[in-house]
Amino acid sequence: MNADKKYLTYPHRSYGMDHSLYEWSILDERAPIVWPNGKKLALWVNVNLQFFPLNQQSIPFPVPGGMTMPYPDLRHYTLRDYGNRVGIYRFFDALDKYGIASSIAMNTCVAQRYPYLLNKVVERGHEILCHGGHMDALHYGGQPLEEEAELVRKSLEELRELSGQPIKGWISPAKNESSNTPQLLAANGIEYFCDWVNDDMPYKFHTEQGELTAMPLSTELEDRFIIMNNLHSESSYKEQVIDACDYLLDEATTNGGRMLALNLHPWLLGQPHRIQTLEQVLKYLSSQEDIWSASPMEILSAFKSQT
Amino acid sequence: MKQDLGFYDYWPYENRPKIQWPGGAKLAFWVAPNIEYYELDPPQNPFRKAWPQPTPAVAGYSIRDYGNRVGHSRQMQLLDKYGIRGSVSLSTALCDHHPEIIKQCRDLDWEFFSHGIYNTRYTYGMTEDQEREMIRDSIKSIFKHTGQKCAGYLAPALSHSELTLDLFAEVGSELFGNDAGIYTCDLFHDDQPTPIHLRSKKRFVSVPYSLEMNDTIAYVSNKIEPRRYGQMLKDNFDQLYKEGSNSGTVMCIPTHNYQISCPHRMKSYEEALEYITGHSDVWVTTGREIAEYYLEHYYDDSVRDIEDKLGQKS
Numbered sequence: 331m332n333a334d335k336k337y338l339t340y341p342h343r344s345y346g347m348d349h350s351l352y353e354w355s356i357l358d359e360r361a362p363i364v365w366p367n368g369k370k371l372a373l374w375v376n377v378n379l380q381f382f383p384l385n386q387q388s389i390p391f392p393v394p395g396g397m398t399m400p401y402p403d404l405r406h407y408t409l410r411d412y413g414n415r416v417g418i419y420r421f422f423d424a425l426d427k428y429g430i431a432s433s434i435a436m437n438t439c440v441a442q443r444y445p446y447l448l449n450k451v452v453e454r455g456h457e458i459l460c461h462g463g464h465m466d467a468l469h470y471g472g473q474p475l476e477e478e479a480e481l482v483r484k485s486l487e488e489l490r491e492l493s494g495q496p497i498k499g500w501i502s503p504a505k506n507e508s509s510n511t512p513q514l515l516a517a518n519g520i521e522y523f524c525d526w527v528n529d530d531m532p533y534k535f536h537t538e539q540g541e542l543t544a545m546p547l548s549t550e551l552e553d554r555f556i557i558m559n560n561l562h563s564e565s566s567y568k569e570q571v572i573d574a575c576d577y578l579l580d581e582a583t584t585n586g587g588r589m590l591a592l593n594l595h596p597w598l599l600g601q602p603h604r605i606q607t608l609e610q611v612l613k614y615l616s617s618q619e620d621i622w623s624a625s626p627m628e629i630l631s632a633f634k635s636q637t
Numbered sequence: 638m639k640q641d642l643g644f645y646d647y648w649p650y651e652n653r654p655k656i657q658w659p660g661g662a663k664l665a666f667w668v669a670p671n672i673e674y675y676e677l678d679p680p681q682n683p684f685r686k687a688w689p690q691p692t693p694a695v696a697g698y699s700i701r702d703y704g705n706r707v708g709h710s711r712q713m714q715l716l717d718k719y720g721i722r723g724s725v726s727l728s729t730a731l732c733d734h735h736p737e738i739i740k741q742c743r744d745l746d747w748e749f750f751s752h753g754i755y756n757t758r759y760t761y762g763m764t765e766d767q768e769r770e771m772i773r774d775s776i777k778s779i780f781k782h783t784g785q786k787c788a789g790y791l792a793p794a795l796s797h798s799e800l801t802l803d804l805f806a807e808v809g810s811e812l813f814g815n816d817a818g819i820y821t822c823d824l825f826h827d828d829q830p831t832p833i834h835l836r837s838k839k840r841f842v843s844v845p846y847s848l849e850m851n852d853t854i855a856y857v858s859n860k861i862e863p864r865r866y867g868q869m870l871k872d873n874f875d876q877l878y879k880e881g882s883n884s885g886t887v888m889c890i891p892t893h894n895y896q897i898s899c900p901h902r903m904k905s906y907e908e909a910l911e912y913i914t915g916h917s918d919v920w921v922t923t924g925r926e927i928a929e930y931y932l933e934h935y936y937d938d939s940v941r942d943i944e945d946k947l948g949q950k951s
Contacts, residue, residue, distance in 0.1 A: 332762050337680050345736070356706060359737070471692045528706055528707075550700065569864060573905075
């Protein structure tokens with residue numbers, strides 16, 4: 331089988347990106363951002379509250395962290411549900427102990443199923459992001475537009491109604507998208523989304539339905555990625571977050587404000603043998619004078635006021 | 638398909654002619670940052686999928702873009718701090734997409750060698766003419782944008798044909814004589830440069846480019862912890878440095894800005910670079926300089942020694 335002629339033609343080989351979703355821009359060359367009170371590093375902790383359905387359809391792929399065994403895969407179903415029942419309450423205590431703010435990215439299904447938990451999140455004053463319908467409701471290339479449009483509309487409408495919050499932020503399940511996802515988000519009142527991990531600062535993202543801001547939420551530094559995907563130890567996870575924090579603080583000293591985005595899963599770090607790791611990480615971060623712990627909307631507002 | 642492509646003969650590591658690098662150095666050290674462009678929606682290759690999920694593959698595409706937007710500046714400044722000139726394994730379409738990066742590397746007198754056009758265009762399924770055309774395009778792009786006559790090659794995404802090395806050497810000669818197309822990074826059979834057999838009989842060498850020390854192999858394939866990666870780099874150096882007293886060795890760190898330049902991985906990398914460049918008798922150099930020095934001083938002796946030992950029993 332030979333490659334066809336098209337294989338040696340390069341229609342997008344010109345200045346900038348090979349698409350028009352955002353501008354090409356080198357972080358190091360952008361005007362420095364100054365965070366409130368002259369802090370160097372904006373710390374954005376995002377905690378995920380996720381529902382992994384037992385009858386997983388895996389369209390178009392099995393979501394990482396989802397069911398892997400023949401139905402009914404009670405081991406994975408209950409282990410993930412553990413985060414919503416037990417782990418999250420350990421998280422609340424840990425966050426409070428060290429005075430760290432966090433956003434909560436919630437599958438709309440979690441808000442529907444667990445009103446107690448939703449109410450708790452609202453009462454505590456967390457900014458809520460929509461994390462799609464549930465973990466098996468993936469957005470993907472080739473998905474019929476009407477189907478995805480309905481999924482976005484319903485997920486947002488119901489989460490807004492249940493939470494009473496305006497819901498301006500979005501993380502797709504598995505951070506997976508179709509080509510239509512950004513414009514559907516913009517059309518449904520989303521201001522920022524977190525699926526693209528190509529920067530350490532927010533940046534403008536264009537859609538046919540208006541502008542979004544991409545708020546990169548690092549996958550490489552995520553608890554699930556380091557501990558479950560890479561099988562690194564808890565102490566290595568802690569070391570990696572601390573090394574990232576030190577590096578970004580140092581870079582911010584010469585290059586302007588930076589953002590440390592930590593994506594966390596109560597079903598993972600909320601386990602009894604791991605919660606101390608989270609506490610140690612939060613303790614280290616809270617002891618840094620130049621860190622500004624903030625919600626994503628606060629970070630976004632400070633960023634937008636300067637760009 | 639063939640059992641072996643016959644690029645080199647069996648040549649035991651012991652009792653080879655002694656190599657001494659410039660200034661009597663025991664070890665030639667080079668860093669090869671891969672500066673790559675992956676396409677969001679590449680044409681389909683008949684043998685290998687570019688992305689695991691339907692377009693857009695946001696996860697894979699966006700982290701690689703991180704390498705260019707964020708990571709490159711970090712690694713470039715770090716290498717400069719330790720007096721290391723990068724030998725860039727370049728997706729040459731990047732000259733068109735991101736000329737700022739090319740200029741920054743040029744200003745620091747870095748080397749550019751060909752890593753194909755895009756890292757989402759695989760050699761698999763190309764005819765000989767297509768592959769030659771792709772290689773010619775890449776060498777001409779490097780010359781046009783940097784003025785350099787491309788000395789080295791690393792096939793895009795390590796995708797090869799049986800003729801890859803021949804074609805690279807031939808196109809190099811056709812465009813720039815013996816100034817271009819003189820070394821390959823595609824073979825991992827040795828810790829010293831080795832002569833390579835080509836159908837053109839051109840004097841051509843393999844320069845060690847370690848897959849084991851490659852950050853993407855370490856971090857993505859082998860899922861190694863950052864501190865352990867730093868320790869592996871030091872251990873790799875210690876052994877090659879020790880053996881370099883007998884005959885000069887080569888250590889290469891191949892990197893990718895979307896891996897090594899993540900903020901949680903920079904510390905261990907810097908510690909390793911500080912350690913390595915803190916030793917005397919280390920020649921901190923580039924791929925081209927290693928290839929040229931070897932071709933001038935050791936290639937002929939090596940070819941003779943290999944021929945003498947062919948079929949010999951120990």
